[in-house]
Amino acid sequence: xxxxxxxPSRVICKSGTSVKIECRSLDFQATTMFWYRQFPKQSLMLxxxxxxxxxxxxxxxxxxxxxLINHASLTLSTLTVTSAHPEDSSFYICSAKDxxxxxxxxxxxxxxxx
Amino acid sequence: AQxxxxxxxxxxxxxxxxxxxDCVYETRDTTYYLFWYKQPPSGELVFLxxxxxxxxxxxxxxxxxxxxxxxxxxxxxxxxxxxxxxxAVYFCALRVAYGNKLVFGAGTILRVKS
Numbered sequence: 001x002x003x004x005x006x007x008p009s010r011v012i013c014k015s016g017t018s019v020k021i022e023c024r025s026l027d028f029q030a031t032t033m034f035w036y037r038q039f040p041k042q043s044l045m046l047x048x049x050x051x052x053x054x055x056x057x058x059x060x061x062x063x064x065x066x067x068l069i070n071h072a073s074l075t076l077s078t079l080t081v082t083s084a085h086p087e088d089s090s091f092y093i094c095s096a097k098d099x100x101x102x103x104x105x106x107x108x109x110x111x112x113x114x
Numbered sequence: 115a116q117x118x119x120x121x122x123x124x125x126x127x128x129x130x131x132x133x134x135x136d137c138v139y140e141t142r143d144t145t146y147y148l149f150w151y152k153q154p155p156s157g158e159l160v161f162l163x164x165x166x167x168x169x170x171x172x173x174x175x176x177x178x179x180x181x182x183x184x185x186x187x188x189x190x191x192x193x194x195x196x197x198x199x200x201x202a203v204y205f206c207a208l209r210v211a212y213g214n215k216l217v218f219g220a221g222t223i224l225r226v227k228s
Contacts, residue, residue, distance in 0.1 A: 032214055043205065043218045044159075091157060095216075102149075103216065105159040 002028050004096045006106030013084055013113055021079045021109045023094035029074035030096035034103060035067075038091040050077055084113040116141045118208050120219035127196050128227050135191045135222045137206030143167075145211035148182065148189045153203040153221070165189065167211075196226045 003026040013019045023033060032051050036044040050056035050071035058064050066088075068080040077096070081088055089112050095103035117140040127133045139148065150162040163173065165182050173180045177194045193200055206219040 034214070034216075041223075043220045046215060049214060093157070093159065095159075097214070102147075102161070102164060103214075104161070105151075108157040108159075110157065 002026075002096075002101065002104045004030075004094065004104045004106040006094055006109055008109060009107055010110045011112070013111070015085055015113055016083055018080055018082045019084055019111060021081075021092055021094075021111075023077045023079070023096065023106050025075045025096040025104075028096075028098050028101070030077070031074065031099055032097050032103075033071055033077040034095045035069060035077075035079050036093045036095070038093060038108075040091075044093065047079075081111065084111070086113045089113045116143075116146075116208050116210060116217045118206050118217055118219035120204075120206055120222050122222045123220070124223040124225070126225040126227065129198060130195050131226075132192060132194050133196050133224065133226075135193075135204050135206075135224065137189045137191065137219060139187050139189065139206070139208045141208060141210060143210040143212075147209045147211065149207040149209070149216070150180065150189075150191050151205045151207065153205060155202070159205070162191075193224075196224075198226050198228050200224060201226045 005024045007022045035047045038044045047062045048056040048058045050069050052071050052074050056069035071077040093108040094106045097103040119138045146167045148165045152160040170182050179192045181190045203221045205221045207216045209216050
């Protein structure tokens with residue numbers, strides 16, 4: 001099956017700093033990528049949907065200026081958590097799809113803000 | 115709007131027992147897709163099955179089987195002869211045909227004890 005690689009798998013950052021998470025489709029062109037957030041023992045909540053070359057569409061309640069999403073190529077999308085705070089600590093997971101397939105998920109990134 | 119309900123928060127079974135995970139969904143669309151994913155402790159989402167709304171045939175894959183009942187809007191998942199490696203969080207999800215967005219249930223934690 002298709003492979004989606006997410007990096008890093010774990011990151012610890014200091015409060016107030018920014019952290020970037022990458023999501024790459026390794027063997028297909030991802031026209032659409034999705035970013036999810038998962039709090040401990042909770043479900044996945046969609047944060048935003050991004051189509052290559054256009055601005056991301058954010059779900060209600062997600063701060064665009066805090067969670068910057070870039071999808072500049074057909075194989076890479078990035079999520080930057082700006083001015084991170086401890087409450088941003090969470091598991092972030094991306095998924096990617098082309099026009100014909102279902103979305104494939106990355107391995108996830110566990111962010112801890114100290 | 116779409117909604118997926120997994121009423122069972124946590125299930126514990128002893129190895130070799132059969133276990134059924136319930137999933138009830140809501141949608142006004144007539145064409146949609148239902149999914150099951152497994153999330154082991156490592157965090158990645160493992161795709162298990164996709165079923166479209168026009169295909170009510172039950173499916174069996176090894177120890178896994180799925181029962182799709184449109185009349186009750188349910189898509190239940192049974193693991194036969196459970197094993198410790200089946201311990202994970204299992205998510206049911208729904209996507210309407212015209213959209214990209216996956217709506218997840220809250221997840222069911224399955225603990226299989228030896």
